[in-house]
Amino acid sequence: MTLPFLLTLIAILICCSFITGKSRALTKSQRVGGARYLNSLPFYYGLLAAFWCAIPCLLFILIWSTFDEIIIRHIVISNLPETMRNIAKGEMTLLLNVVINIAAGLREVSGEPEHIRDSVAHLLALRSNSNMAMTVIALCLCVYAIAITWVKINPELRARKKVENIFKLFLLLCSCIAILTTVGIVASVVFESIQFFQKVPVTEFLFGLHWSPQVAIRADQIGGSGAFGAVPLFVGTLLISVIAMIVAIPAGLMSAIYLSEYASRRVRGVVKPLLEILAGIPTVVYGFFAALTVAPIIRENVEWLGGSWVFELMGLSVEVSSESALAAGLVMGVMIIPFISSLSDDVINAVPQSLRDGALGLGSTHSETIRRVVIPAALPGIVGGILLAVSRAIGETMIVVMAAGLTANLTANPLESVTTVTVQIVTMLVGDQEFDSAKTLSAFALGLMLFLVTLVLNIYSLHVVKKYREQYE
């Protein structure tokens, strides 16, 4: 029986259950003197009955269909001939894929060896058995629930209270998804990272100066040593973030000050939505803009300046890479302007008006009030906002993937190509990959670093902002 058909059948049974519950409540209430002697409205008896029917059955189907394929594959593997069971893990996955593809009809069965044909037959048999078992058990559960309903519904049953408890439990479970997500994130990066650190020592990863993750497939390959020193990545990330912040902090802060202190209502009404548009532009669009418009402009201009004495004096190379850190950093800065602006705007608006009035009353000008009174008062909040923005810049992916390079240079020159943590994660994990090679695992180690750094920044800045808000509330 196919799943959609089964689900339709179950839906019908749930409806039956609802009707049974409701009508049972009404009939039983006749004996005690009519519907008004019911504990709850008849609707709630129906609802409770429907829940009794639906929850165990659907939960069962969910669990069964999540784990049946995994168990079936285990059984298929364990039934392979003795010689085949001891092959390497990678080959086993391949073999299993062949079996599954044949079973799905994507591949011809003819020409395959005996044990594969047996496995396919075995797999198909197990699948149909499992499907049959699931259908029967699920339907039995439904019917059993209806029988229970028939017996258990009576006027004294506090149906509304029970329905409310189920409702509350559902809400609580939904709230726990946030916790589960965090746990999932931690688990996904930590387990792979532990595997990675068994292959590469932690100290080499954290302090090594050389990053070239290409691991040789054969031992005699050239240049396939595989070095996992992540310092160039950290420096590259930092460089791009610093450039972004140099653009974003002054521009964002000053526009927030102007909007909250100087601008008229009408100007605010126009400018704020426009800034929101800037904030709502997807990062992939910024990346495209950085790679195809900003980077060529920077290269042309610097090459044009290149002959001048400034560069010779500073000893900088005039070689501009087409994927410079500068382009990515500038565009990322523009992306972050509205972020800083809106956070600082909130914070500045929270400064009590009495502070401003006091300063103005003492004869300071508007700008002096802002610089000497409002900004110092709002500073903790602003710093919190800036830290959030830094965490955003560090974790930003698409702009750097498209506009920064892939080669891990250890440099502070913004005109050279650098790579970042996020770029490396993307390049390692996009496309086909083996799950247990050091190269793939290193992406998870980088993810762990990224998660830890942004976590610390986020928690600290959220704490600062919260403290600050409480101060003036």
Added chain:
Amino acid sequence: MNNVSSKSINTSTSQQTNMIDRINLNLKKRYRAERRFKFYGLISICFALLCLVVLFTDIIGKGHTAFFQTYIALEVVLDADVLDIQNIDNPKQLSEANYQGVIRHSLRAVFPDVTGRNEKRKLYALVSSGASYHLADQVRADPSLVGQTIQLSVLADDDVDTWLKSRRNNGSEAFTGRLNSQQLDWLGNLFEANRLEQKFNIIFFTNGDSREPELAGIRGAIMGSLFTIMVTFLLSFTVGISTAIYLEEYAPKNRITDFIEININNLAAVPSIIFGLLGLAIFIGVFGMQRSVPLLGGIVLSLMTLPTIIISSRAAIKSVPPSIREAALGMGASKMQVILHHVLPLAMPGMLTGTIIGLAQALGETAPLLMIGMVAFVVDVPGALTDPSTALPVQIFLWSDSPERAFVERTSAAIMVLLALLISMNSLAVWLRKRLERRW
């Protein structure tokens, strides 16, 4: 003694006058500083807005040409012999007929002096390899066309398209790309004979991805995005609203509640790529879900947008005045009835606004989708939640890597479509907020 005191008074008055002078002297400087400060603020805003304008003009300037596509007008003789159709009622023959051949014949008819094998190949390269599909569709719809001569607009190759567009734009130096001088001569002839025409680029909206720019479209990506967003909406709306209700209406003030809140606030600031790692390691690695499908993409994106939706839904629930709850409780409603019958309907506009903004965010997100393999080259338009597909932002990312100039304009056009979608979603949210939200 007296003398000394009078002297000191004297100096103090002179100091006072000095002070006022100094203040007055400083005043100009301070006013200048004031104006300067205000000017900085203005400059910052102008800079931000200028960036917005430059970004939009750049994208639109690059992308608007992609909405038109070059066709070559040819008289095509649908010769049954060339087509290799003996019986027009046989659908197999109709679908396998040599449509490319007739198009090539008609090209040769325009340039009769092209003879060499190499030259011929160059001539055929002016027409897109997908041109024959269109003709095939036409003939299959109306088999009686076989044997007739029809006027046909044949889809041109992307090089021809780029050449014509760059020629139109500045007249002087047209971008030639891979075209050689002989091909340019032919194109010049075609252009003077008014055989090159530009039509609305319907292919861009009806096709899936393709290696040939002139055949590449965003339909597949848009459908993929649509499926993904649908899953995201269903999951994040239900879970987000439930969480918000629990935290606002039920949650006791204890450690667990605090922990949930910290988690939500922190998840809102976790980099999106980390959610991709979660999808890869947990959903694909542990649960064995299929890669590159909208179902998985939707789940990952909904985990990412949940915090946004929860935070705005909580604000919406908070804004419902307690008197409403008390009135309902006073009438004998249970807690659930209060929430479902009164609080939720009143908070719904605010919740919807937050959800739409969260979905707009999810629609533009790329990085987590790259992690779970929604970056494959998919030609077919996905038709279900479990078909391999890409999403619109991922398509933009993929195309932006392609070297052909025709892909640059298509990337920009896809960006225009994406931005139009996002801006209309955000406007809808603003409209909803203005229209439906109640002030108490």
